[in-house]
Amino acid sequence: MKVCVIGSGYVGLVTGACLASMGHDVVCVDKDPSKVDAMLNAKPHFYEPKLEELLKSCVKDGSLTASSDLQEALKGSDISMIAVGTPSADDGSVDLSFVKAVAEEIGTFLKTNDDPHTVVVKSTVVPTTTQDVVKPILEKTSGKSVGDFGLGVNPEFLREGSAVSDFMTPDRIVLGYEDETAQQALKSLYEGFDCPIIETSYANAELIKYTTNSLLATMISFSNDIAYLAEQIEGADEGMVMQGVHADRRLTSITGDSKAEITTYLKGGLGFGGSCLPKDVKALNYFAKTQKAESEMLNAVLNVNAKRMQQVAANIERILGNVKGKTIGIAGLAFKAGTDDVRESSALKLIEILKAKGATLKVHDGLVKDDFGCERCDDLKALAKDSDMVVITTPEADYKNADWNALAKSMNTPNIYDGRGVIAYDEAEHSFHYFTVGKAF
Numbered sequence: 013m014k015v016c017v018i019g020s021g022y023v024g025l026v027t028g029a030c031l032a033s034m035g036h037d038v039v040c041v042d043k044d045p046s047k048v049d050a051m052l053n054a055k056p057h058f059y060e061p062k063l064e065e066l067l068k069s070c071v072k073d074g075s076l077t078a079s080s081d082l083q084e085a086l087k088g089s090d091i092s093m094i095a096v097g098t099p100s101a102d103d104g105s106v107d108l109s110f111v112k113a114v115a116e117e118i119g120t121f122l123k124t125n126d127d128p129h130t131v132v133v134k135s136t137v138v139p140t141t142t143q144d145v146v147k148p149i150l151e152k153t154s155g156k157s158v159g160d161f162g163l164g165v166n167p168e169f170l171r172e173g174s175a176v177s178d179f180m181t182p183d184r185i186v187l188g189y190e191d192e193t194a195q196q197a198l199k200s201l202y203e204g205f206d207c208p209i210i211e212t213s214y215a216n217a218e219l220i221k222y223t224t225n226s227l228l229a230t231m232i233s234f235s236n237d238i239a240y241l242a243e244q245i246e247g248a249d250e251g252m253v254m255q256g257v258h259a260d261r262r263l264t265s266i267t268g269d270s271k272a273e274i275t276t277y278l279k280g281g282l283g284f285g286g287s288c289l290p291k292d293v294k295a296l297n298y299f300a301k302t303q304k305a306e307s308e309m310l311n312a313v314l315n316v317n318a319k320r321m322q323q324v325a326a327n328i329e330r331i332l333g334n335v336k337g338k339t340i341g342i343a344g345l346a347f348k349a350g351t352d353d354v355r356e357s358s359a360l361k362l363i364e365i366l367k368a369k370g371a372t373l374k375v376h377d378g379l380v381k382d383d384f385g386c387e388r389c390d391d392l393k394a395l396a397k398d399s400d401m402v403v404i405t406t407p408e409a410d411y412k413n414a415d416w417n418a419l420a421k422s423m424n425t426p427n428i429y430d431g432r433g434v435i436a437y438d439e440a441e442h443s444f445h446y447f448t449v450g451k452a453f
């Protein structure tokens with residue numbers, strides 16, 4: 013099929029490249045000419061494993077091209093996919109201005125297009141958006157009705173760091189549609205995928221996406237709530253508590269011989285960040301209020317997350333005393349391991365708090381190159397040297413496998429605060445002071 017993907021951010025570019033590699037004929041559209049140039053040169057403008065190789069082969073064999081001319085790109089396409097950003101507005105609602113602008117442009121194209129065409133909303137939008145916002149814009153600008161053209165919703169479930177694999181081997185595909193043209197187009201687009209395909213209404217498709225991310229965020233906040241409680245109880249260890257919880261047969265995988273992957277979200281840490289979880293929980297929470305169905309649960313999930321770094325900073329102060337003039341090394345700046353994305357990163361929140369208290373900060377991250385006004389260290393040796401504490405903020409393999417005994421020797425005071433529980437600490441083997449989340453000290 014000929015697919016026009018509009019918006020070449022994280023979701024649009026990964027989707028475009030993956031669809032092209034599956035044999036579709038894809039044009040990725042972006043207003044930003046530098047992004048278009050980068051795509052034509054097979055260079056992603058962000059780091060994502062496997063994406064560059066995929067782009068190279070698709071650009072080379074001609075299955076993927078890029079353009080900043082939307083009307084031209086839409087010509088002859090079977091599907092246009094709206095994959096533009098839906099940022100949080102100040103009040104927590106979703107800013108739909110990019111979605112609306114693109115819908116207008118597609119409507120203009122549809123006005124004179126006589127061939128079958130389906131518009132697909134890929135961007136994350138709250139329930140009722142497709143029905144009450146996108147559909148009326150398309151119908152008004154085209155002078156046609158859904159049925160004359162197709163309209164569908166197809167949310168993404170891509171994790172940063174494994175987005176290409178998530179796309180190519182999905183756990184589910186959600187297709188929201190209410191007309192036959194969209195049904196046929198969406199089913200042809202995903203023909204050959206071996207996973208459950210959930211065919212449903214626009215509103216359900218939109219809500220599945222938000223509910224999925226809200227569940228993950230809820231599990232994280234719940235675990236951090238328990239971790240904070242355990243931090244107050246002499247002899248308690250939330251890591252051990254969660255091992256006991258994970259052993260519940262309902263949390264083991266279908267084969268029953270290993271833990272279900274979702275149990276990683278049931279573990280104390282530093283809270284959730286990134287471009288999706290905070291934004292999506294805020295948006296659903298705001299939307300629930302507008303529907304007079306205010307969610308006490310989502311309010312709590314956000315409140316626990318907002319407090320988490322204050323709690324961690326207070327723990328650090330309990331260990332070091334007044335942090336003014338103390339040197340603290342932050343191992344990990346990204347919002348999670350394996351990415352260079354720092355949006356809503358817990359590490360940056362901690363840096364802000366500690367800086368305001370007068371601490372001197374050193375930072376290390378294998379992928380993030382910015383220093384955020386701190387001393388940037390190229391390796392853990394430089395980070396540890398003369399520091400009063402090192403705080404591990406992401407579960408990077410390099411942090412897990414580092415020789416912390418050797419590193420601790422060069423520290424001013426050998427304090428390691430393991431914010432993600434990555435070190436397999438053994439009192440007999442380790443010669444540094446070890447503190448971790450979910451454990452009193």
Ligand code: UDX
Binds near residue numbers: 171232287349
């Ligand atoms: C998430 C969803 O997982 C994905 O399905 C959706 O499509 C987009 O949003 P992503 O933002 O890449 O993906 O991050 P994820 O791996 O889920 O982590 C989100 C946040 O939760 C990160 O800050 C991470 O550090 C934190 N997290 C994650 C934990 O604190 N504990 C965990 O066990 C896992």
